[in-house]
Amino acid sequence: MxxxxxxxxxxxxxxxxxxxxxxxxxxxxxxxxxxxxxxxxxxxxxxxxxxxxxxxxxxxxxxxxxxxxxxxxxxxxxxxxxxxxxxxxxxxxxxxxxxxxxxxxxxxxxxxxxxxxxxxxxxxxxxxxxxxxxxxxxxxxxxxxxxxxxxxxxxxxxxxxxxxxxxxxxxxxxxxxxxxxxxxxxxxxxxxxxxxxxxxxxxxxxxxxxxxxxxxxxxxxxxxxxxxxxxxxxxxxxxFIGTANTLHGTVESWEAGALTVSVLGHELAGIPCERDFKRGDPCTLIIRPEACSVREGGVFEAKVTLSTFMGSYQLYELDIDGSRFTVHENNPKTKRVYEPGETARLHLDIADIHVI
Ligand SMILES: Nc1ncnc2c1ncn2[C@@H]1O[C@H](COP(=O)(O)OP(=O)(O)O)[C@@H](O)[C@H]1O
Ligand SMILES: [Mg+2]
CATH class of the missing domain: 3.40.50.300 (P-loop containing nucleotide triphosphate hydrolases)
Structure with a gap:
């Protein structure tokens, strides 16, 4: 051929x-x-x-x-x-x-x-x-x-x-x-x-x-x-490709490819970012469901609105101040599982956040 x-x-x-x-x-x-x-x-x-x-x-x-x-x-x-x-x-x-x-x-x-x-x-x-x-x-x-x-x-x-x-x-x-x-x-x-x-x-x-x-x-x-x-x-x-969580924030500082962003009342530092940003610029954080987890010590307080056992992962939907967030928690067998109505804390894997 x-x-x-x-x-x-x-x-x-x-x-x-x-x-x-x-x-x-x-x-x-x-x-x-x-x-x-x-x-x-x-x-x-x-x-x-x-x-x-x-x-x-x-x-x-x-x-x-x-x-x-x-x-x-x-x-x-x-x-x-x-x-x-x-x-x-x-x-x-x-x-x-x-x-x-x-x-x-x-x-x-x-x-x-x-x-x-x-x-x-x-x-x-x-x-x-x-x-x-x-x-x-x-x-x-x-x-x-x-x-x-x-x-x-x-x-x-x-x-x-x-x-x-x-x-x-x-x-x-x-x-x-x-x-x-x-x-x-x-x-x-x-x-x-x-x-x-x-x-x-x-x-x-x-x-x-x-x-x-x-x-x-x-x-x-x-x-x-x-x-x-x-x-x-x-x-x-x-x-369009996969599931994405989106958070809209404001740039606090940009230095050597790492961004500090204030979002939902918290500051997240060390977000990888190639692009140039100025203090005060709006930015969008894209976080995949597998790049976050529900656990003690997480930055954001969230309300669990859905908790579904999917076998290889637990599917959560969270509400953070009116924003909906999807989390895939891998291998739930080994973890504390939260139920709808509970308050939990959302942890983000900073290195896996993508900025646009
Ligand atoms: N023969 C046609 N005459 C007029 N409009 C058309 C015709 N074919 C497609 N369109 C329009 O062109 C756009 C793209 O259609 P299409 O290529 O079939 O999209 P997709 O395959 O992505 O669903 C649509 O708005 C559709 O209504
Ligand atoms: Mg078609």
Whole structure:
């Protein structure tokens, strides 16, 4: 397979609408995707994920910008001439064809020899775990198996980039988790470039080399799962990836990469911070639920509003002067567990606080 790099340059899509005003679905986004990279477009419904993907595939015409695959502009090519393949949420299989013929369909259109087709399809059947199901009709398959056929049908074309639009949304929770590992494994094994669209942050985190967080047709942040989780650049990103507690404070001092902030009537010193701040500047502290705990000696007094045993952790919700705070206390078996209505103290791991 020859994985290609994908360049998206100032890509724009405006849907005209006389009545409500034009919809700027994709607002001049740019990104470079490396050959073999797995990039996920993540964002809430309506942020422009599908429109972006459909412009890459050629189903939608951009109103501005360019798309280059393997260094060449594909903007003016019809979908069948683009060296892209798409896996849809609805599978879009041919119901009148069996599994083998569904997968072989594109190769037949390309007029490959019978033997070549047989070799390629056999290889893909093994890769996607569909061996033995060749002669089944698609209505004799489970949802997971249908999704595998859709994936196989795209992979067999050996496209320069493989596109996925929420491919796991129709599967039950357990199968979804299983399939995301599987898709990632197959993508790695064949080394294909992939652009994956989802609104599910867990899917994005577990599958991607890089995540692109979209908001209102613009890129809110782009980075590896760890970067976006530990270093969100906005409250929007912080809340979209995982759970985030947000505290608004005022800078007391900034020195040698350590910040002192006054927040909710307390001073927190030694918060790591690369950025320059001045005394009196407002700042936002992002604290992940696992970077704090409920324990004696904690800085903030809090009211426990929820306490739920989750097995590996105790889930707390706390109220601090009207601000809601979520805490994951690991291995609760070894700790004092607080009940709703109790007063407790919240401790923050200062080194794990992120400032924006
Ligand atoms: N064919 C269309 N005509 C007009 N507006 C559209 C069309 N397709 C999508 N939109 C609008 O563009 C925006 C982005 O949609 P979409 O790309 O489907 O978002 P997502 O996939 O992230 O949910 C939305 O406001 C949507 O209503
Ligand atoms: Mg969509």
């Amino acid at each position: 020859s994985a290609k790099g994908l360049s998206i340059i100032e890509l724009e899509k405006v849907y005209p609408n006389k009545y409500t005003g034009d919809v700027r679905a994709v607002d001049r986004i740019s990104m470079e995707i490396q050959p073999g990279e797995f990039v996920t477009l993540l964002g809430p419904s309506g942020c422009g994920k599908t429109t972006t993907l459909r412009m890459i595939a050629g189903f939608e015409r951009p109103t501005g910008g360019d798309i280059r695959l393997g260094g060449e502009s594909i903007r003016h090519l019809t979908p069948d001439r683009r060296d892209t393949a798409m896996v849809f949420q609805t599978y879009a299989l041919f119901p009148n064809l069996n599994v083998y013929d569904n997968i072989a369909y594109g190769l037949k259109i390309k007029k490959l020899s019978r033997q070549e087709i047989r070799d390629k399809v056999t290889g893909i059947l093994a890769l996607t775990g569909l061996e033995g199901l060749e002669s089944r009709h698609t209505n004799e398959l489970s949802g997971g198996q249908q999704q595998r056929v859709a994936l196989a049908r795209a992979l067999v074309m050996e496209p320069g980039v493989l596109l996925f639009d929420e491919p796991l949304s129709n599967l039950d929770a357990k199968l979804r988790v299983q399939m995301r590992t599987e898709i990632r494994k197959i993508q790695r094994a064949v080394g294909i470039t992939a652009v994956y669209v989802t609104h599910d942050q867990a899917e994005a985190m577990s599958m991607s080399d890089r995540i692109v967080i979209l908001k209102d047709g613009k890129i809110a942040q782009m980075g590896s799962p760890k970067e976006v989780y530990y270093h969100p650049t906005s409250e929007f990103s912080a809340n």
